[in-house]
Amino acid sequence: MARQRLSAVVMTHPRRRAAAEKLALSAPPGLLRVVMDPDPTGTPSVLRTALAAWSAVDDGATHQLVVQDDMMLSESFFDRVRSAIAELPDAALALFALWDSRNGAAVRWGSMAGARWVGAVNEYFPCVAIVLPRTVAEGFVAYARPRLGGWPDDILMHRFLRTTGVPRYVAVPNLAEHQDHGSISGNAFRGPRRSVCFLPGDRPGAEGRTAPAPDALPFFKYGVAQCAVRIPGPGPERRLHLDTEQYLRGAGLPASLLRPPGAGPAAADVRGTWLTALAMGFEAARAGLRAPSTEPEAYAESVATIGTGGISNTSTEEHLARRREPLAEVARRALDAGREAAAHRQGPRPRRQGRRRGGLVWRAATNPLGEHLARRLADLREPSDAVIDLTRLQAAEPAVTIRAHDDSTPYTLTVGELYGPGCSRHTPIGRMVWDALRSHPVTVVGPPDADVHPLHVNDLADAVAAVLRTRPANHHLTAAPEKPCTAAELAQAVHDNVRPVPSQVAPDEEPGWHTPPGGAELPPGWAPCTGLPRGLHSFAQWLAYEGVLLEPS
Numbered sequence: 001m002a003r004q005r006l007s008a009v010v011m012t013h014p015r016r017r018a019a020a021e022k023l024a025l026s027a028p029p030g031l032l033r034v035v036m037d038p039d040p041t042g043t044p045s046v047l048r049t050a051l052a053a054w055s056a057v058d059d060g061a062t063h064q065l066v067v068q069d070d071m072m073l074s075e076s077f078f079d080r081v082r083s084a085i086a087e088l089p090d091a092a093l094a095l096f097a098l099w100d101s102r103n104g105a106a107v108r109w110g111s112m113a114g115a116r117w118v119g120a121v122n123e124y125f126p127c128v129a130i131v132l133p134r135t136v137a138e139g140f141v142a143y144a145r146p147r148l149g150g151w152p153d154d155i156l157m158h159r160f161l162r163t164t165g166v167p168r169y170v171a172v173p174n175l176a177e178h179q180d181h182g183s184i185s186g187n188a189f190r191g192p193r194r195s196v197c198f199l200p201g202d203r204p205g206a207e208g209r210t211a212p213a214p215d216a217l218p219f220f221k222y223g224v225a226q227c228a229v230r231i232p233g234p235g236p237e238r239r240l241h242l243d244t245e246q247y248l249r250g251a252g253l254p255a256s257l258l259r260p261p262g263a264g265p266a267a268a269d270v271r272g273t274w275l276t277a278l279a280m281g282f283e284a285a286r287a288g289l290r291a292p293s294t295e296p297e298a299y300a301e302s303v304a305t306i307g308t309g310g311i312s313n314t315s316t317e318e319h320l321a322r323r324r325e326p327l328a329e330v331a332r333r334a335l336d337a338g339r340e341a342a343a344h345r346q347g348p349r350p351r352r353q354g355r356r357r358g359g360l361v362w363r364a365a366t367n368p369l370g371e372h373l374a375r376r377l378a379d380l381r382e383p384s385d386a387v388i389d390l391t392r393l394q395a396a397e398p399a400v401t402i403r404a405h406d407d408s409t410p411y412t413l414t415v416g417e418l419y420g421p422g423c424s425r426h427t428p429i430g431r432m433v434w435d436a437l438r439s440h441p442v443t444v445v446g447p448p449d450a451d452v453h454p455l456h457v458n459d460l461a462d463a464v465a466a467v468l469r470t471r472p473a474n475h476h477l478t479a480a481p482e483k484p485c486t487a488a489e490l491a492q493a494v495h496d497n498v499r500p501v502p503s504q505v506a507p508d509e510e511p512g513w514h515t516p517p518g519g520a521e522l523p524p525g526w527a528p529c530t531g532l533p534r535g536l537h538s539f540a541q542w543l544a545y546e547g548v549l550l551e552p553s
Helices: 014-025 046-055 077-087 102-112 134-147 153-164 244-250 268-286 296-304 306-310 317-344 368-380 428-437 457-470 487-497 532-545
Strands: 006-012 032-036 063-068 071-073 092-094 117-119 129-133 168-171 176-178 216-221 224-230 239-243 360-363 386-389 399-404 411-415 417-419 442-445 454-456 476-479 503-506
Touching (some): 006 014, 006 077, 014 032, 032 046, 046 063, 046 134, 046 153, 063 071, 077 092, 077 129, 102 117, 102 168, 102 296, 129 134, 134 153, 216 244, 216 268, 216 306, 224 244, 239 244, 239 368, 239 532, 244 268, 244 368, 268 306, 268 317, 296 306, 296 317, 306 317, 360 368, 368 457, 399 457, 411 457, 417 428, 417 532, 428 442, 428 487, 428 532, 442 487, 454 457, 454 532, 457 476, 487 503, 487 532
Parallel strands (some): 006 032, 006 063, 411 476, 417 454, 442 503
Antiparallel strands (some): 071 176, 092 129, 117 168, 216 224, 224 239, 386 399, 399 411
C-alpha cells in the first residue's frame, strides 16, 4: 500500500481569524495552516475561500484536509484521518454531517450497520471538515472557479464528485462538531447546526469498515418526518422525496402504528421522531441489521439526535437540551416497534417499478413529476382501475385527465400553480425557489398583488385519488386552494422557508401564472393540506438535491 501524506488547512475570514488560529493551535505543531479569504471586503463567499484552501496543498502531499474555523475536532481526529486515507485512498471523506440532513441519516444507518464510514447520499456533500485526494482537490478547483456566484461549495462539491465518479463517504461517528459562532455565509436562520453523532473520545480503528446507504433513508428535518427513497435503474442515483408517513403506509404498516403510543394527539416533535425512528427500525430489520455489537456508542448518540435535529430550525439551545432525552426515549421505543413490525409483516416487499401501479395506467408520466404523482397514489393504497393522463399538465391551462375503465366520460381536473418535488425550476414558483437557493433576490414578476393559486404535487395526487374514490357526477373539476395568495405573499413565503433573500419586482414582465376557472367545483371531500411553508421547503430540497441533476454540470 502506497504511503499517504496529509496536508491540512483551516479556512477563515479575517473577522474570525482568532477562532481559526485557536483551532490551528489545537492540532499537532505545524500541521494545520490558516488560509484567509482572498477578498475579505467582497461579497461573502465560502466558495471563494474554499478554492484558496483547496489550492494550498503542501508539496509531496497525497491528500488535502480542509476544516472551517468554527469546528471542534475529536481527540483522535488526525489519527482517524490518517488511518482512513490509508484504507480509502481514492475517496472523498466528509468528517461531519448535520443532525437533520440526509447524510446525517446515512450516518445513523452506518451506526446500525457497525460501520466506520457510510456511503454519502444524494444531497450536498458536507464541506465543513473534508478530505480529498490531491488530484480530486485540484480537479474541484478547476471545476468550481468558473462557478463562483452560483451554487454554494457543498452543492458544487457533490455535483463534481458525482460526475467524476469519486467514492464518497461520511464518518461514523463524525470526527468534528460545529460550534455556532455566527454564519458569514447566511446560514444562521437554520438554528443550531450540530453533528448527527459526535463522540470526542472516539478511538481510531477498523477504518476500512464501510457500509452503503440504504434504499429508503428516513430523516427528520424542519419539523417534518421525511424519507428519501432510491429510484431503481441505471445512471446517477436519484431519490423520491416522500413524507415518512406516506412511505410507511405504502409499505403496509397499519395506521395505528404510525401514531406514537399514549392518550391524545402527540406533539409535533414526538410525532416526527416516532415516524423517523419507526421507519429506521423497519428498514433495519428488513435488511437483517440487528442492534449493533460494534460502535454501540455511535448508535446510541445518532439515535439521540433524531428529535433535536428535527426541530433545531425553530428551537433554542436550551429548549433542545430539555427535549433531547425525552425525544431519544421516543426514538428508542419507535426503533423497537419498527423492528417488530417488520418481523410480523408477511409477503414480499411491494413492487414500485413500472408505470402501472395498483390498477392505474399512466400516460406522459415518464418524468420526475410523474414518478412523484404515481408513487403518492400507490402509497395511498386505494385500489382503482383508471388511465391517468398527464399530457396537459404542461399546457397553458394545465389539467389532468382521468378515465375510469368503467366510465366512458373522462374527468378533467384543472390545476392551479403546480409546485413541489418533480416540478421544473422553469415554472413561476420554481424560478423563485431556484433563485433563493442560490442566494439571489426573488423576483416578483408582474403585479405584486396578483392572485396565485399554489398547488403542491402531493395535493394534486390526493385530488386524483378523491376523484377515483368518489366518482362524482360532475366531470369537470378543479384542484386549487380555495383562497389564493398574492405574488408578494408567495415571495415572502420563499424568503421565510427557503432562504432569507431580498425580493424585487419586475412589473412589466408577463408573470405566466396559471389561474383555474372561477367557480369550479373541487373533488368531493378534498381540500389541499400542504401549507406553503412545508411545500416550499420540500420543493427547495428536491430542486437542490435531485432537480439539480437535470441541469448541466
